Each structure stands twice: as structure tokens, then as C-alpha cells.
Amino acid sequence: MSINKPKSFEDFFYSKNNTIKNVEEVSDYADKHNNSIEPYDNYMFCPECHVAKLSFVHKTLQKRAFLRKIPSTDHGRKCSYRYDYASKKTTIEYFTQLQNYQVKDKIDSMMRLLFKSHNSEDELSNFTGKRSTDFEDNPMTITNVSKDNKVLKSLRRKRFSVWFDKADINNLYVFYGKVKLKVIKKEKK
Incomplete structure (x- = not known):
């Protein structure tokens, strides 16, 4: 059982400036400016729905810097961060029942969302709930069906450049980020 x-x-x-930035940028700025985050303060929002306001938590000797939602603000209606995380079992069951092309479509949609540096207003309206009424539009959510009850759950995500905590070990993640590949050509001798 995971924590x-x-x-x-x-x-x-x-x-x-309507861009997606990472927490390391804020942390580096704070390190260089006596823990001040003035240029970022009040301008940090959920990377998915752009609605929920975030606050910065400074790094300590044992913890990395991170952002968290300000309790008095809410996520957009269709934002995946609004929902509880899916368990490992639920995630495996969900993807097992999909056809190969459905899995590929889901992963392609996730990658488009995660690698977006700037969401258009049209895409933003999908996650704030201003347009479509289908809550399953968000690629980072899955539906857990049990006894005529449909519950949306959120998939965990993690960038390659961020370290793992012990609590992360037994969970499934959608990994994303920039990687460097090196091709080595080997010939038979």
C-alpha cells in the first residue's frame, strides 16, 4: 500500500508571459535573491488548467523545492489535478482493457498536454470546463468503473529531471521530459 x-x-x-515554467527556475532565483520570489509571486498557476493559484515551498536540506495549490483556490472543472490519484491496480486494469490503438491515442494525448509550452484558449477551455461537458476529455484522467459507479482518477506524472521520494517507489507514473539519446553503431567482428 502506498502513502x-x-x-x-x-x-x-x-x-x-503565458508560458509553462518549472519550479527549478523559481528555486534558483530564490537562491540568488535572498529567498525572494518576487517576479513569480502571484503569477504561478496550475500548469494544466491555469486556474488554481500555486504557492512556492522553499527547499530544505532534506526536501526539494516544490509548488502546491493555495487551499482557497480550485482547479478548473476538468483539470486532472482536481481528482485523487489512481491506484496502481486501477491504472493497470484501465490500460489492460484498452485496445492497442486506444493506448497509443491516450499516450499521444498525454504527450501533447505535457510538452505544451503554451496552451491555446481553445485547449484551456477544455480543462476549465467552458466548452465540452465530457469530463473524460482530459488525457491525464482515467475512469474507474465499479458497480454502476464511474469515478474519475488522475494519473501521476513526473519529469525525468526530478528526484524520487520513498513514497514514489510503488506508484505508476507518466514520465516526461527532455532526454539525450546517443546512438552507438556496433558491427560484428
């Missing part, structure tokens, strides 16, 4: 960690954010929507 249910509160949601934290590695990335955020920076409303000053």
Missing part, C-alpha cells in the same frame, strides 16, 4: 502524498507541482503556468 497518499498531497499533490505537488514541478511545472507551473506563468501568467506574466
Whole structure:
């Protein structure tokens, strides 16, 4: 059984210039400016829905810096961060019942969402709930069906460049980030 960690954010929507930034940028700025985050304060929002306001938690000797939702703000209606995380069992059951093309479509949609540096207004309306009424539109949510009850759950995500805590070990994640590949050509001797 895994520990249910509160949601934290590695990335955020920076409303000053409508871009997605990462928490390391804020942490580096704080390190160089006596813990001040003035250029970012009040301009950090959920990277997915751009609605929920985030606050910065400074790093300590044992913990990395992270962002968390300000309790008095809410996520957009369709934002995956609004829902509880899916368990490992639920996630495996969900993907097992999909056809190969459905899994590919889901992963492609996740990658488009996670690698977006700037969401258009049309895409933003999907996650704030202003347009479609289908809550299953979000690629980072899965439906847990049990006894005529449909419950949306959120998939965990983690950028490659962020370290793991002990609580992360037994959970499934959608990993994303920039990686460097090196191709080595080997010939038979």
C-alpha cells in the first residue's frame, strides 16, 4: 500500500508571459535573491488548467523545492489535478482493457498536454470546463468503473529531471521530459 502524498507541482503556468515554467527556475532565483520570489509571486498557476493559484515551498536540506495549490483556490472543472490519484491496480486494469490503438491515442494525448509550452484558449477551455461537458476529455484522467459507479482518477506524472521520494517507489507514473539519446553503431567482428 502506498502513502497518499498531497499533490505537488514541478511545472507551473506563468501568467506574466503565458508560458509553462518549472519550479527549478523559481528555486534558483530564490537562491540568488535572498529567498525572494518576487517576479513569480502571484503569477504561478496550475500548469494544466491555469486556474488554481500555486504557492512556492522553499527547499530544505532534506526536501526539494516544490509548488502546491493555495487551499482557497480550485482547479478548473476538468483539470486532472482536481481528482485523487489512481491506484496502481486501477491504472493497470484501465490500460489492460484498452485496445492497442486506444493506448497509443491516450499516450499521444498525454504527450501533447505535457510538452505544451503554451496552451491555446481553445485547449484551456477544455480543462476549465467552458466548452465540452465530457469530463473524460482530459488525457491525464482515467475512469474507474465499479458497480454502476464511474469515478474519475488522475494519473501521476513526473519529469525525468526530478528526484524520487520513498513514497514514489510503488506508484505508476507518466514520465516526461527532455532526454539525450546517443546512438552507438556496433558491427560484428
